[in-house]
Amino acid sequence: MTFLVTRDLSVTLGSRRVLHDIALALPPRHMVALVGPNGAGKTTLLRALAGLLPADGAVEVGGDVLSSLSLRERARRFAYLPQGHMVHWPLPARDIVALGRYPHGATDPARLPARDAEAVRRAMQAVDVVELGDRRVTELSGGERGRIALARVLAVEAPVILADEPTAALDPRYQIDVIKGLRAAADTGVLVVVVTHDLGLAARFSDSVLVLKEGRLVSQGSPAEALSERVLTEVFRISAYRAEYQREAVIVPWSESR
Amino acid sequence: MSVHDVTITAEIAARRRISSAAALAALVGLLSLISLGIGPVRLSPVTVIEALFGGGSDVAQTIVREIRLPRTILALAIGAILGLSGAALQGLLRNPLASPSLFGAPQSAAFGAVLVIALGLADVRSYALPVAAIIAAFGSVFALLAIAGRNAGLLILILAGLAISSLAGAATALAMNLSSNPFVVLEIAFWLLGSLEDRSFQHVALALPFIAAGAIVLFSQRHAFRALSLGEETAQSLGVDVGRLRLFVIAGVALGVGGAVAVTGTIGFIGLVAPHLMRPLIGHDPARLLVPSALAGSALLLAADIAVRIIPSTSDIKVGVLTSIIGVPFFLYLIMRERRALGGGVA
Numbered sequence: 001m002t003f004l005v006t007r008d009l010s011v012t013l014g015s016r017r018v019l020h021d022i023a024l025a026l027p028p029r030h031m032v033a034l035v036g037p038n039g040a041g042k043t044t045l046l047r048a049l050a051g052l053l054p055a056d057g058a059v060e061v062g063g064d065v066l067s068s069l070s071l072r073e074r075a076r077r078f079a080y081l082p083q084g085h086m087v088h089w090p091l092p093a094r095d096i097v098a099l100g101r102y103p104h105g106a107t108d109p110a111r112l113p114a115r116d117a118e119a120v121r122r123a124m125q126a127v128d129v130v131e132l133g134d135r136r137v138t139e140l141s142g143g144e145r146g147r148i149a150l151a152r153v154l155a156v157e158a159p160v161i162l163a164d165e166p167t168a169a170l171d172p173r174y175q176i177d178v179i180k181g182l183r184a185a186a187d188t189g190v191l192v193v194v195v196t197h198d199l200g201l202a203a204r205f206s207d208s209v210l211v212l213k214e215g216r217l218v219s220q221g222s223p224a225e226a227l228s229e230r231v232l233t234e235v236f237r238i239s240a241y242r243a244e245y246q247r248e249a250v251i252v253p254w255s256e257s258r
Numbered sequence: 259m260s261v262h263d264v265t266i267t268a269e270i271a272a273r274r275r276i277s278s279a280a281a282l283a284a285l286v287g288l289l290s291l292i293s294l295g296i297g298p299v300r301l302s303p304v305t306v307i308e309a310l311f312g313g314g315s316d317v318a319q320t321i322v323r324e325i326r327l328p329r330t331i332l333a334l335a336i337g338a339i340l341g342l343s344g345a346a347l348q349g350l351l352r353n354p355l356a357s358p359s360l361f362g363a364p365q366s367a368a369f370g371a372v373l374v375i376a377l378g379l380a381d382v383r384s385y386a387l388p389v390a391a392i393i394a395a396f397g398s399v400f401a402l403l404a405i406a407g408r409n410a411g412l413l414i415l416i417l418a419g420l421a422i423s424s425l426a427g428a429a430t431a432l433a434m435n436l437s438s439n440p441f442v443v444l445e446i447a448f449w450l451l452g453s454l455e456d457r458s459f460q461h462v463a464l465a466l467p468f469i470a471a472g473a474i475v476l477f478s479q480r481h482a483f484r485a486l487s488l489g490e491e492t493a494q495s496l497g498v499d500v501g502r503l504r505l506f507v508i509a510g511v512a513l514g515v516g517g518a519v520a521v522t523g524t525i526g527f528i529g530l531v532a533p534h535l536m537r538p539l540i541g542h543d544p545a546r547l548l549v550p551s552a553l554a555g556s557a558l559l560l561a562a563d564i565a566v567r568i569i570p571s572t573s574d575i576k577v578g579v580l581t582s583i584i585g586v587p588f589f590l591y592l593i594m595r596e597r598r599a600l601g602g603g604v605a
Binding site for chain 2: 152
């Protein structure tokens, strides 16, 4: 069973082709790590999936063609977590989480219908940020802001979550908190696509890994298969320490490859 | 803290916003009464209310209802649309230094109006004037946002705004320069110094429909401003059509500012100052700031227009001059406060 399908997905920015003929078929209840060197096109692929930039080729989500959906219908299918968790005004954290209900027509956080208030509450409990609700987001630590951003994305209750480097700039504890929050969403039935540079987290928490290089999908499969020694050498130009711990794949980038 | 407590705190904040807005509305009402009472013949607020509702002497009725009421209505409406435009632009650009006057919108609107007069296309009381002003204001804000691009920083917006204001000012000067008719030059000088003196109900009829339309357009977009707090891309991912929103805001600002400038000339800085005065009371939510900023804009312009009538001077002080003299130092203060964001200050 597949939920998100792409065929010949290509993106051209200016005169440069950034993504070449990406073909994906991803199931629900699944966490996919999207990895690749800087400039490989990971963020571009995520944006193309969310319909945030013009792309050639087809994206189908839950049996519907993406381009046939209205902006609001797309927003209900894809919850998008961008890099950096930027918030421009010092709003209460709860209002930020409540923006996750915007695609459902609940545009005013002060007057959320019961169903939407309930979704906000669930999301804040899932990442344990209920007590931060009244704090201004700009006054929160990076880790707290990261979790508020995650709660906003969970509050959409979308079948697909697209997260762009959600663990960047977080301390190890918050990295694990955030990635486990996404893992938990995947376990409840959501398709989670996570862009990351952390091969260790990718290997350990994801069900499958997609490897991008220069805009092309060069490897995919289970973490151990997709991140084989050959791929690490050819794509990342590194060699890694590989092991298994508590039945999960361990990959630690070790040295530059010759 | 439990979920229940959080809801209660949110309710307290909501109640505070409502009482602040009510207090502001009362202030605007009071200032309106004072504005109606001030002039060569001073009338008490009680006399003003009597005259307004058809009581009191015939003289008082004529003064209040025919001479002063249009001026007060214009101050109220124009102050409101300037405050609302400032708050909407700040919401759209997520930038506390955005405002119509810093972007050259009133200056461009004035040029549009001046051009119509200088070319002899219409007299000062025809609808051609606000239409030309609106078109010029739309062009200037559209050009500014196109030049600055998406996610423009403070510095780029302010520099582009400066360039557009300068261009509009130069074009206006050129129109004056080339005009051989001294009466036309005099009339043009009027556009450069915003004023509410001697305005009639004809002026109100000229400006109000455009101002109201602009206000409706801007207010209808309020919830999108909140989503934009997360940046354009995330707002788009939440279902906000950012391109369409930009056009709506540009159109709303142009309608409001163009309509206002067509009857009063340029009155600057209300749009910059009003949202800043409201943030400590209302909070930073760009959607909730719109109405309070409009009320604050009304209060500011009414107060300024009362002040120019009270300040003793040999000739009339123009209200546009006063708002700029107060507004520019405020702008400088904001630059000082925001200099870290402006890039590489010592702050």
